[in-house]
Amino acid sequence: MRTRPATVDDASVLADVHVRTWQATYRGFVPDSYLGALDPVRWRPFWQDRLREPEGRAGVLVLLPADGERPVGFVSFGPSRDPADGPGTGEAVGEIFAIYVLPAYQGGGGGRLLITEALRALAADGCHRATLWVLDGNTAARRFYERGGWRPDGHTKRDDSRGFPLDEVRYARGLP
Template identity: 35%
Template sequence: MTSLVIREMALADCDRVSEIRIRGWQHAYRGLMPKSYLDGLSVAKDAERRRAWFAQGDGSVVNLVAESEGEILGWAAHGPHRDGGTPAADAELYALYVDPACLGSGVGRALLNVSVERCATYPRMFLWVLRDNAPARRFYERAGFRPDGTEEPCEAEGVPVPEVRYVRQLPG
């Protein structure tokens, strides 16, 4: 891969970001969520919702893309922590997805590093990850995130897929 550029997402990036997000779910959550649920995810519907959110955004959510040679390879979103149980002064990584063909190439690490750098004024950054998603948990743990003991029950088509919350101290 030639040089990787991390930049703010543009409206024109919505289709590719949705493709990365949906393909990322279908790859990462295979065996963790029902196949019928994952197969039913729609790139077109996700892109339609993403364009609407993007147009209505208030600037509090920062969407970043990783691009190489004009191709978007990954996407991350961060902003103020959304959970009322923690101080509003904390940050949250809402999402980080990489094109499955680029896993292990450093794209995810680059996106995470820029998100963490941009949130350096916050005291902490939180994120949620599926409890049984061992590769994602290892990725975040290598980046200094640790589970804080909080678990959220989630389900897909009646199948439990609980999430655990991770936290990392920032310079804040």
């Protein structure tokens, strides 16, 4: 597997990966009615807009299988969105916004490769630490992050923006 920066031409594939991975990963955490209503066509404009901005393309890498050119996963990253990590804290903090790999490609090292490349890019941008948010009950994802050196840092939040609660835990790690 290998990575490359995403382009605007990847928007449809990213929308598909985004939706299909949500539907597989978040079953049991999110109402089935919400998952069933997810539609890649609705996510396409989000990804088109994100990838049209020069800084947006720099913050999205796609995962390509060894035998193809169609992305099977992606990672989105950039400066931390958490106000506690903002200017004046004395430390540049990056954030992994999202990482999704199609279920058929999970467990093959692609997720680890995406995280490694995103952390490398954040470090090159001057970040000394990185954070990410994960669903509290998603033990598989939490184990994945912990194997990669991430640790819960004591911050939690509840996201009610979709009409149902999602409790999240923030993980952090230093960058080389």
